[in-house]
Amino acid sequence: MIRVLLLHGGEIPHYRVPVYNHLSRYLAERSFALTVTSEGIQPDNPTALQFDYAQTHLSVSTIAHMLWRRRFHVLITFVDLRHLYLFPVYLVVKGILRRKVVWWGQGRDLAQPNARLKNAAYATEHALCDAIILYAEHLRKYVARRLQHKVFIANNTLAFTYPGLPPGGKAAVLRTYNIHTQKNIICMGRFQKRKRIDQLVAAMHLMNRPDVGLILVGPDTEGVIENVNRPNIYKLGPIYTQDRFHLLSAADVYCLPGAVGLSIVDAFHCGLPFVTEEGDESAEIAYLRDGTNGLVVPRGDVKALATSLQLILDDDVLRERFSKAALHEVSVNASIERLCQAFVEALRHATCA
Numbered sequence: 029m030i031r032v033l034l035l036h037g038g039e040i041p042h043y044r045v046p047v048y049n050h051l052s053r054y055l056a057e058r059s060f061a062l063t064v065t066s067e068g069i070q071p072d073n074p075t076a077l078q079f080d081y082a083q084t085h086l087s088v089s090t091i092a093h094m095l096w097r098r099r100f101h102v103l104i105t106f107v108d109l110r111h112l113y114l115f116p117v118y119l120v121v122k123g124i125l126r127r128k129v130v131w132w133g134q135g136r137d138l139a140q141p142n143a144r145l146k147n148a149a150y151a152t153e154h155a156l157c158d159a160i161i162l163y164a165e166h167l168r169k170y171v172a173r174r175l176q177h178k179v180f181i182a183n184n185t186l187a188f189t190y191p192g193l194p195p196g197g198k199a200a201v202l203r204t205y206n207i208h209t210q211k212n213i214i215c216m217g218r219f220q221k222r223k224r225i226d227q228l229v230a231a232m233h234l235m236n237r238p239d240v241g242l243i244l245v246g247p248d249t250e251g252v253i254e255n256v257n258r259p260n261i262y263k264l265g266p267i268y269t270q271d272r273f274h275l276l277s278a279a280d281v282y283c284l285p286g287a288v289g290l291s292i293v294d295a296f297h298c299g300l301p302f303v304t305e306e307g308d309e310s311a312e313i314a315y316l317r318d319g320t321n322g323l324v325v326p327r328g329d330v331k332a333l334a335t336s337l338q339l340i341l342d343d344d345v346l347r348e349r350f351s352k353a354a355l356h357e358v359s360v361n362a363s364i365e366r367l368c369q370a371f372v373e374a375l376r377h378a379t380c381a
Contacts, residue, residue, distance in 0.1 A: 033100040036066040037107035046187035052079035054368035131157040135170030158378035163311030182370035185362040190273040201278035209241030214279035216245040219252040224286035231334040296358035301350035321353035
């Protein structure tokens with residue numbers, strides 16, 4: 029059995045816990061024993077831990093001690109550059125302990141793709157490690173050509189157990205939250221300026237449709253929707269339990285104008301077409317097929333955003349076609365099994381190198 033330590037910088041968010049549960053089982057069946065270490069787990073995590081977990085204050089000494097004491101063969105780094113222990117850890121793990129290292133991430137900081145100093149740091153990490161796991165195929169461009177042989181693609185995704193709404197469940201969910209509109213747009217997650225929720229609110233104003241509602245679910249970490257009080261806009265706050273999937277399944281279309289992330293996986297899992305604006309690169313945008321499972325409009329074009337949302341809401345045939353395509357996309361390209369297989373391939377490459 030090859031022992032693997034996954035170093036998760038900072039706290040593990042609640043949505044990663046089911047992923048690590050699944051990954052741990054998958055790896056164990058293929059002769060890899062996974063342990064995850066981090067500073068902690070996000071409070072109020074609703075999922076039971078089914079993987080070996082070691083909470084500790086992460087530093088060069090604690091990581092090195094853990095690798096040596098528990099005789100790990102491979103270290104997977106899932107750590108931002110802001111953590112100052114990162115490069116000293118590479119020095120100790122590669123230079124002194126002679127362990128294999130696998131790097132997992134997006135290739136570079138997609139919010140600052142042209143930051144030279146950061147890019148040089150990422151390039152150094154790529155060169156030091158024995159295998160590279162990327163969030164999506166289109167991120168290969170951020171890895172040097174001479175290192176492409178050790179790149180493996182684990183499409184960033186989530187582990188789902190949600191079976192879907194029972195027949196007639198949609199109306200019951202909407203009643204629970206006092207949502208009275210006939211068709212509903214939903215946006216879920218942490219509300220931040222980079223997500224450009226103001227564009228969505230402006231599109232609602234432009235539509236001026238009493239039959240269309242906007243459901244906003246999530247913490248308002250930057251006061252983005254604090255002063256949004258328009259009719260038919262439902263601000264429900266953060267919801268982390270299975271109820272959030274009920275809400276998604278009860279809506280008709282998902283809209284996030286900026287910074288598309290894992291929310292598209294949630295939306296597609298519940299069969300929702302996805303509408304966004306162009307201009308932001310992300311790993312998860314690879315799931316969106318413009319004109320097939322959603323629509324992409326020009327950045328900052330509120331009229332185009334409103335028109336696209338109304339098109340999907342009013343055309344039942346189109347919405348159903350988009351919905352089926354979304355479900356197919358998430359079942360094939362966003363499969364948790366696909367992510368796990370890429371980890372196995374990367375670990376086998378690293379340990380055989």
